[in-house]
Amino acid sequence: MATTNDLKNGLVLNMDHGLWQVLDFQHVKPGKGPAFVRTKLKNVLSGKIVDKTFNAGTKVETATVDRSDMQYLYHDGTDYIFMDTKTYEQIPVTPEVMGSASDYLLENSQVMIARHEGQVLYVELPPSVVLEIAQTDPGVQGDRSTGGTKPATLETGAQIAVPLFLEAGTRVKVDTRDGSYLGRVN
Structure with a gap:
């Protein structure tokens, strides 16, 4: 558990029966009334972006997301196969998770893959x-x-x-x- 004071860009929250990545946040302290935190959140699985406001100090549940550098090996017809550069473990990634990232992917390209409890959440290409x-x-x-x-x-x-x-x-x-x-x- 964390509070809204601990929010930072890239943090993944476990709320509303899904995983939401913090894209942007802003602490607001108006002249009248209590302080609050205005955030822009992206659903990690669907890509939907929403604006959500929290009262300052509210507890939020963070999700453990493992990010690892991987190398793209090949496309086997259904899935994209990646290899962990440290453990040499190979994992398949579905086209739905890949999204438009496959448009810029060549064999042996280095990417970052985020996983939560073994499930691949997204593939992050270099800029x-x-x-x-x-x-x-x-x-x-x-x-x-x-x-x-x-x-x-x-x-x-x-x-x-x-x-x-x-x-x-x-x-x-x-x-x-x-x-x-x-x-x-x-």
Whole structure:
């Protein structure tokens, strides 16, 4: 058990018959009335985000979440197989848990996997990855006042928008949180 004073970003709470990760919190002490804590919580399994307010000092139950660095090995048709880099234990992760993370995952990639009581909660990729453009149409520069973009398919199959001057075979840095183009890599 912890109190609302112990809240921090990334902490996982066990409440309302589910696991909720603290995305953001703010201690508020108004001029009148008691202090309270305003939080933004994300359901670890469904991804639903809610705003919840607690009275200051309220007890909340924290969940034990084991985070471990793992290496992506392969996709066996149904599950994604990861290996713990310390114990060499291999665990399967379902496509539902993987979500959009599979769009930026190459074999031998390093990720962080969070588990609660043996159940995989989520897969956390690094903030950015370097991938190669597998296919994109040639860019035609027209009369634009700003730089244009075109769709490109990455080596993982994911689609992103890239500047017109990029061609197939170019390695690019991609933000794994929103799939945006960050730059060219030489």
